[in-house]
Amino acid sequence: MTPEQFIAKWQGSALREDQASQSHFNDLCALLDEPTPAAADPKGEWFCFERGANKTTGQRGWADVWKRGHFGWEYKGKRKDLRAAFVQLQQYALALENPPLLVVSDMETIIIRTNWTNAVSETHTVTLEELRDPRRRALLKAVLSDPDRLRPERTRQAITEDAAGKFAELAARLRARGHDPQLVAHFVNRIVFCLFADDVGLLPAGVLDSLLATTRKNPARFPDLAGRLFRAMKDPGGTLDFVEIDWFNGGLFDDDTALPLTAQDIAAVQEAARLDWGEIDPTIFGTLFERGLDPEKRGQLGAHYTDREKISLIINPVIIRPLEREWAEARARIEAIMAAVPKSGVAPAEIARRRERARTQATPIYRAFLDRLRAYRVLDPACGSGNFLYLALMAIKDIELRAGLESEALGLQRQLPEVGPEVLLGIELNAYAAELARISVWIGAIQWARRNAMPQPGNPILKPLNTIECRDAVLNPDGSVADWPKADAIVGNPPFIGDKAMIGALGEDYTARLRKAYAGRVPGAADFVCYWFEKAREQIENGATTRAGLVATNSIRGGANRRVLDRITEQGVIFDAWSDEPWTLDGAAVRVSIVCFGDGNSAGSPSLDGYTVTTIFADLSAGDFDLTTAQPLANNRAIASSGVTKKGAFNIDGDLAHAWLAAPSNPNGRSNAEVLSPWYNGEDVTGRHLNRWIINFGDMPETQATFFVQPFAHVVLHVQPARSKSGSPSERRHWWLLARRAPALFQRLDGLARFIATPEVSKHRVFVWLPKAVTPDKNLVAIARDDDTSFGILHSRFHEAWALRLGTSLEDRPRYTPTTTFETFAFPEGLTPNLPAASYAADARAIRIADAARALVAARDRWLNPPEWVEEVPDVLPHLPPRKIPRDAAAAKQLKTRTLTNLYNRRGTGEGAWLDALHADLDRAVAAAYGWPEDIATDDALAALLALNRARTG
């Protein structure tokens, strides 16, 4: 069909909609060279006319034409109301699986509205005449076959950020003029809400425009005129210059102050008013806005922006899926009742009578589900600006609508949606954030109604949302544990404040009262976020809620924080979790865990990191064995410990140290060598040794220390000033001494020529030998063993895997902790670190491991310090390790990248193959020592190690 033929046929046509629509659409397919529904999908499953039509009930389809993932298309007779056709499509969009394009046509004009959830909506109109234009035909062809070409570039997020930015600037200017920040926030919020209300038609057309236009010319009148508008909105029956204004209750308009604005400010508001406020995403807006208002108070505002994806990871398993399961059950019962009505074989009157009876029987099931939804409560006890609550409300309303559509399709009478913001319960400490939450939720409810072409909320437009409370969620003013309201589900992202930061952030008094209130339930060393977990667990225990889903830092998997998860898994279950997810917000360096838990009655298998598992353990792992049950072993006690803690500038450069070593002996006749030693930190192990030394007077009294002239003078100059201000009396008093001198460690090292060290935090779990003369910093874990067998066992993949699972992390870098990773690790029988190395010197297993370990260390050392580049020079004193000196500047430059981290970064690549081979050798030797197959799978080895641990701890 040519465009001319098409135009000629449809220009003159006077056919009514139901007679002509299918033939119009088929002609259009022919014109655009696209297959018709009948040709493309004869079964009518994904591309068809009258989708959703039910011959039994006589129900009309949700759309005249539908193509899955493409469009819903509704015809109206010529020049009938096309808006009504849109309403029809919007109301059924959910049933049509949310097509990205909604199209209406009266056979002369075709109007296409884009309907992507994350993008702003755009409208394209194509008239019959325009079909001569190939570009317009291409547009229509895209509707049929490639809707993505119509996807608008502007996302809701972009316009929201734009809008938030404009108001952040305005707020900053108002604050700079000395207005109270809280007042500014409140005022700017009101303007924001007016812009939104204006755009969605809740304010009489033109009121806001003329207010802005008038006051721009005469800014002095702004406080008075804007105040009059705010007052009119606040009161029932309010008017402004004889125009009735709807009633906006709900706290936002309690205070009608309008701050004075300059002409420039008003121009900025006018400019902001041009944005499409109907498309504002309240979840982004609330937070961006909040942050823009007073960047210094960001932390205090509490609410950290949680992106939609993360919120979905909680809301889906905690709220949506359980409700959908409930609906599926109800629907199945309705379906069974309705299906029992005969379609033929009896008299039509009898069929109608039976259908009516079935309806009467089935309707209460649908109504009961609606009642359930209306009585449903979601609690966010750290709601901030309300992102979780907003999305929860949207989800529940979608479920309500879906239930309505599906009931209607089954032949029941659909009820209008009634679920509103009252299903949301919130607790938020910051008054301003709480108010933002209330507004976000209302904006969301209004947007939802518009999007689905449902009736807007009536007067008052904003109801007070007293269910979003402004108070402390974990501690009452009298020091008791705070109460939470009963709710079906608890969700949220509570504030993260590490134990050591709590006093600084919350105050000493508050912290003490909080810890006292939760004594025995939350350890003092736990993060602030843990109190929400414990409180939610208590709610579940008391039957005040059934499910909870909260965000925490990934540290919740270990240490003192894990105690709250231990308690949760003892009584209930973790049914959905994400153990370690990156956080997308800039400026917040953290990785998070998402934990959804309940009373254990939830259906289905748990899901961990998106995979179905049998049980989720308290460390957010799963599998056949629970490594959190591993206990410290007596054999491993008092071997591994961290090094010294300086708390002061006790470090000196190697050159200075050597100068002091070369100086004549001191007035007490003793050499500086007694108080100087090379100092190694994590960096010195994973990178190049930085040749730093440390002044260590051990436990010397001050008078004795003064005799070591240069070192003491250095400490007086560089350490004393800062130390004298220390919070610790003992550190103040003994200012010339290291704060933690690790006496037990040095005692253990006595008699050894070297020891094993590994950095507490590092990308790769590497172990190195350090000479006894070296003082390790506390960021190094020093292991008091000097035999190659112990070294080899520790550097095997088995200990590495064990340490990864049993240790914690700093973001995604593993952390080695002596108690949980070393002390729990079962060495092979007979090679345990409580035995003197000499006792297994003749053991063939030990010798094999030692040989492999020596080969590994030697090859590594040659790579780190190739003899061609490095010269080894004996140090001035015999107990000191030889110094490694680059032969020239070029070598020095090359050596910079010869670090253990860089070397282990090459593992698994061709360049690192030699290292892989040496490690594989070592691993086989260690596996053999345990009596395992040499190629044992890591998981099997972990299970065996746990079994050994259990056996040795009884």
Add this chain to the structure above:
DNA sequence: AATCCGACACTGC
């Protein structure tokens, strides 16, 4: 007196 943490804190490109 020892351990272990960081809505991190640096360095270095």
Add this chain to the structure above:
DNA sequence: GCAGTGTCGGATT
């Protein structure tokens, strides 16, 4: 500016 990768002092136990 942002990859890349481990410091350092504090607070609990």
